[in-house]
Amino acid sequence: MPKVKVPRSNPSLDMTPMVDLAFLLVTFFMLTATFRTEQAVVVDTPSSISEKLLTDNVLMVTVDTAGRVFYNIDDQKVRVKVLENMASKYAVKFSPKEIKEFELMKDVGMPMADLKKYLAADQSVRMQMDKSTKGIPYDSITNELADWILFGRVVDASVAEENGEDAGRLKVAIKGDSEANYATIRKIMKVFQDKKVNSFSLVTNLEGK
């Protein structure tokens, strides 16, 4: 009886399409990835059913559980100019390197007196300072927050004009921690309202209905 010949199939598999797909996905995720920068403060926002997205150009004031206030403005060009304005008002001199550091940062919660030291420090020292800071002062005696807001809006309007954009492009957002006191948020709104800003975006998580 003749031996039944099992056809010897080639065990190798053409992986080209799979590899193509894998690389396509890798490229996609690499290009869309935006790395989260080290956050100065972690805030757990309350949830709402609102589906409105936060716009790109935002002046954000963050309030954490302890009521500390942090300031952030998205546009890097605006950031630098705001810092220059603040520096001349509070008579603090920043080196070009410190200005560059500030440009690349996000939330900042330092009083002007400590800001220079903060910008000159390295990452680990900064994290320590973020933990121990009392936030940007916003009481009636030293209202630095009001100045940050004022310069932020003025500078943003002029930059928008240069670019031929709408001068009202800047949105004001408040990102408060669930456990923060509403009284603190109210005070910050008051600071804004003194500067004729009456509509705010409250940052929330999306909640299932």
Add this chain to the structure above:
Amino acid sequence: MAELSTDDGGGKKGKHQKRRAKKSSTKVDMTPMVDLAFLLLTFFVLTATFGKPKTMDINMPVDPKDKKNVTKVEDQTAMTVLLTERKEVIYYYYGVLKADTKIDSTDYAATGLRKILLDKNKGVIAQMDALKAQKEQGLLADTAYKSKAQLVKSNKDALYVIVKTNDKTKYKSVVDVLDELNICDVDKKAVMDMAPSEKAALKKINN
């Protein structure tokens, strides 16, 4: 793993002693590259952060310069919501606070504040539902829908809600109540500080 060597070395010794040039495979072993590709893929998929945070827009009343010319809201119809440091309880009453006004309490569950609001504001909600249905059928354009919705919501019969807070109210409570108001199509709303009389009334309840 992916590519098994199938040629048998080319060193066959038999009748054909002629030496042939060794025919090397044109295939490259892609396994390490694929491994790397998938490693990177996994990394980027896991670190990707999709979705921006959502926002809830709120308009605060402009501080009037001339306090005498302020139009007063018909307090008789208004519902006042009192928020305290207690995170589960909402106190509320209707109309103007008098000595005999009954202050009720409710909570944030769907059967709590929302049920009350849905009931009190059902006229507006019915109209809004009709508008939404029209919009979904394509009978109403987006802009027309928005202006009509605005009209319905600011109707004088619509429920007016005043949210009052004290110094210890949590931010979450306020956002939650505003969220409930949005769900129930309550557009006439205001957030303000608690009056001393209301604080005193609450103190009496809690004792």
